[in-house]
Amino acid sequence: MTAVALTVNGKAVTGDVDPRTLLVQFLRENLRLTGTHVGCDTSQCGACVVHINGKAVKSCTVFVWQIEGADVLTIEGLADADGPLHPMQEAFREHHGLQCGYCTPGMIMTAVDMVYRKGHDLDDPTIRHELEGNLCRCTGYHNIVKAIAAGAKAMEGRAKPAA
């Protein structure tokens, strides 16, 4: 077993894990943060995207021991529990950017990262290209693209958190 310590959604967490434990497994099984989903076993679907030190990463691609000391943000930490939704979450609801909801946390975490990297004025081809690592089977992406464009605009004035 391996001892790990990191920060998740602003809280210091520790664990004693089998060395082959993936970050997504640690989040889901050890911390019971089940908003981060597993949709595949080949790092294709993007349902497990979280932010590690401010960057979008598929949490099925890292062992938890590899990111000792890192700052991890999951869908549960994107907005304060009692506060308003994050603009990107609100945009997904407003534009019906989700149906079954399973890919949604990964989509939203990818979308927020996309805005950090590409800015607030995202056109259709840019969004579609940037979504290459996220699969949705329900929406045909049409409303996800609309939601991300609107969410990007709504995020104007929000600073990227310090990495």
Next chain:
Amino acid sequence: MAATGIGAPVRRKEDQRFITGRGHYTDDISRPGQSWAYFLRSPHAHARIKGIDGAAAVAMPGVLAVLTGADLAGDKIGSLICGWMINSKDGSPMKMAPHPAIAQGKANFVGDAVVLVVAETLAQAMDAAEKVNVDYEVLPAVVDPASAQAPAMPQIHEVAPRNTIYQWHLGDAHAADAALKAAGRITRLDLVNNRLVPNAIEPRAAIAEYDSGTESLTLWNTTQNPHVARLVISAFVGMAPEHRLRVIAPDVGGGFGSKIFIYPEEVACLWAARRIGRPVKWVSGRSEAFLADAHGRDHVTHAEMAFDGDGKITGLRVKTIANLGAYMSTFSSSIPTYLYGTLLSGQYAIPAIYCEVDAVYTNTAPVDAYRGAGRPEATFVMERLVEVAAREMGIPPIELRRKNFISSFPHQTPVIMSYDAGDYHASLDKALKIADYDGWEKRKRESARRGKLRGVGFSAYIEACGIAPSQAVGSLGCGVGLWESAEVRVNPTGTVEVLTGCHAHGQGHETTFAQIVSDRLGIPIENVSVVHGDTDKVQFGMGTYGSRSGAVGISAIVKALDKIEAKAKKVAAHLLEAAEGDIVFRDGRFTVSGTDKSVAWGDVALNAYVAHKFTGQELEPGLKEGAFYDPTNFTFPAGCHVCEVEVDPQTGASEIVAWTAVDDFGTVINPMIVEGQVHGGIAQGVGQALLECAVYDKDGQLVTGSLMDYCMPRAADLPALKVDMTRTRSPSNPLGIKGCGEAGAIAAPPAVINALTDAIGTEELPMPATAQAVWRSLQKAGNRKEAA
């Protein structure tokens, strides 16, 4: 109430938990003392199991049980079944082979479960499975459906000589033969409807728990129909009596048909949980899902359409071989028969139709319903035939369609269905307008200037939804009724719970069903909760598939609301000291007609429960009503989709550059949700046409066994979609709803292929029409011309 009533694009109530990561999918649930299941699956498509040595696995750390098909048989756990009896044309019943949850004696496809390992952790179960030694005698495999019936082929199941499950037919063979004989022109096509893997993004999962005190079992399961799962697992598999088995389908991450079925893994987990006295959890990996989920489509078809000299369709003859895989999945028999042959009239008046379908076993994963289920296959046959015929005759494809459209209703087809309402000219006309068909030639020239071949394709589809009138499907062999149930429970404070036998896995029932109740009772939508997916809460229901939840499920809610209103009026009459017949209910108030005396909904709800204003002899206390709604007919959503593509003749690469969908879904409750369903359906149909195909090699190995190999549509593969509607009410249910869930997947494949074949100038193009396939077709046809 208009802001949340029928027709309002209400934002979804369920979204809050999904966008904040607080949904409750099966894999999110952990039970105290839970153990983990891992299935060791056959690496061979067809192999005798000569022996299983699990001793080394049992000795591995954390292992609780290593179980085989022999153990399952020893505990007298029964076989899974297919619930729709199809008879062959000679009257003999379909040949249903046993389908044990764990293989017994022989493995019949790559992925057939052979050993179940249960351990403290998933990693321990997987490690232990590595130590199991299975002695296989590999047998020759049957993979290709078109040759599965050949005498030289090995026979997979004892009950099915020539691997033939049934040889079914529908329609009038003599009339169709005569029409073809007398035809002025015949268009013939050989079509393969490619095999697909549903790939809901949430993989299947199950948690089984046994309570030895009450001798009852609970199953949390990724299912689209928990009650039918409970019925089959009780009555046929014999796991537990129905009243001591609870099935819970919590949030389910997409289904598309693949989660309708009762699968081996959930049966095996229930059995293991009782054997070891611990909750047992199983979560499918994605690559495992490719092997073990039911696949879709997989038809090989020869079709002939006869025309008179005036371009009127006079007859249709279709012969299809349908691959049902290694075992008959829950509803597999009905898909290539009563959900396929019955739609072969399309939107057209055709006097004579004859359809023959041979269903075959192969050493591949079971094949069952996938979004559209039979209707996409029928639409592909019809819309390719009509398009190709028009091109052969030199008639514009839209003109040939118009010439043959059904235009009076009801319309009895020669293949069972009686279309109740529609306006096919209206959807075609509207689609042409939105697609700017007048500007088509200009766009084609503009594409040519850039060296691209531009093509346009149409798909005027019809489907049968609102599944289904119980007596009608019963007469066709269905083992269950396809009504739906609802219960409306009004609380003393006036808030409402609606219990439905439907199940939502992306469709937004928590919102649309609440809209119905809010609209009817005049209460805020926030005061309505929709309860579904738990057999301990909802008494019985038939689940969600076949675009049935609006037409059938909502109709049941409407029927229950009728009863609620009637009872509430009696309570109001007592409160207002008026005659029941004088009470008018509108906008949440009960008023004595012609007076200003009234009482609000909340007061009536409270008084129904405190029961101070009437005696129990006059009126029963409480306000709760249930209803079962059995539809009078199928519903017939229909519409027209127009696809424009550009093809690079140098590489065969294609791009969908425009898409217009005009659908007639009858009454629409929430247009935002309905449009979303259309978007998703189109994406799956485009996936089938351009990208997706489940490929087995000659030995029965699944070559496309992961998301690395099977091409799912991504955002950049799809264009922005123009979606609009026309509306004719369905006369077959109270609100006039038709259903919208499958339309896109049904309409899209022929629209894409018709557009591509228009662009490249040859009809020989398989699905998926990858760049390679398009390039090959161009080469073969000698059409690798520079766009002029």
